[in-house]
Amino acid sequence: MSGTIFWLALLALVIYIVSIYNRLVTLKNRFKNAFAQIEVQLKRRYDLIPNLVETAKGYMDHERETLDAVITARNDAATVLKALEGSNLGGGDIAKLAGAETALQGALGKLNVTMEAYPDLKASENMQQLSEELTTTENRIAFARQGYNDAVMDFNTYRQSFPPVFFAAKFGHPEDAGLLEFEDSAEIQAAPKVQF
Numbered sequence: 001m002s003g004t005i006f007w008l009a010l011l012a013l014v015i016y017i018v019s020i021y022n023r024l025v026t027l028k029n030r031f032k033n034a035f036a037q038i039e040v041q042l043k044r045r046y047d048l049i050p051n052l053v054e055t056a057k058g059y060m061d062h063e064r065e066t067l068d069a070v071i072t073a074r075n076d077a078a079t080v081l082k083a084l085e086g087s088n089l090g091g092g093d094i095a096k097l098a099g100a101e102t103a104l105q106g107a108l109g110k111l112n113v114t115m116e117a118y119p120d121l122k123a124s125e126n127m128q129q130l131s132e133e134l135t136t137t138e139n140r141i142a143f144a145r146q147g148y149n150d151a152v153m154d155f156n157t158y159r160q161s162f163p164p165v166f167f168a169a170k171f172g173h174p175e176d177a178g179l180l181e182f183e184d185s186a187e188i189q190a191a192p193k194v195q196f
Contacts, residue, residue, distance in 0.1 A: 020164050021171050027158055031151035031177050035089055037144040038180065042081055042101075045137045049074045049108075052130045056111070059121035066107075066114050073107040076100050094178030102183040108134075145180050152177040 053067050060067065077100040087093045115121055122128075156176040159168045168174070 017167065020167050023158060024155075024164065024168060024171055024173050027151070027155040028173065028177070031148060031155050032089065034144070034148035034151040035084075035180075038141060038148055039081060039084075041137055041141045041144050042077070045134065045141065046074055046078045046081075048130060048134050048137060052111075052127075052134060055124065055127050055130060056115065056121060059118050059124070060114065063114050066110055070104075070107045070111050073100075073104040077104045088175070089177050090175050091178035094180050098180055098182050105182065149179050149181075152179055 049070060053070055056063075057067060077097070080097050080100040084093055084097060115127075158164055159173055159176060
């Protein structure tokens with residue numbers, strides 16, 4: 001009888017450890033899928049930006065520096081995103097993407113401010129359509145980023161809890177996943193203040 005209890009206890013322990021492993025894999029796959037959704041939207045934005053810049057070039061000949069800064073920031077962000085393919089999406093990897101995205105958002109912000117000085121450009125149907133698509137894409141990125149960060153938080157919380165914390169590294173999950181946060185995103189997304 002005591003031998004049976006021992007084997008049942010051992011079987012229960014093995015089943016519990018397997019469930020920890022499976023839960024870690026499930027949560028990791030969930031945040032990787034969430035990142036893939038961000039990646040789709042970022043690539044869409046990267047594809048829109050050259051069209052936006054080309055449209056603006058015809059109106060903004062002497063604003064070459066601003067246009068070049070947008071293209072450079074876009075290329076840098078696209079390169080960082082490409083380098084993330086197949087990575088574990090640890091904190092350092094995600095921080096590089098966040099930095100590149102922050103630089104791109106800053107360059108796009110400068111382009112928007114510069115475009116305000118060109119009424120013909122703002123009135124251009126092509127420019128209005130591209131700006132609308134870019135705004136829609138930015139909203140999709142924000143939504144996808146929220147889903148990703150929620151999935152990362154679930155993974156990190158489970159990975160750090162007891163007893164999974166003892167098994168996580170042994171099961172191939174040595175570090176927490178990184179949250180995707182853009183520097184100064186609150187400032188970039190804040191509504192302009194009007195004073196009289």
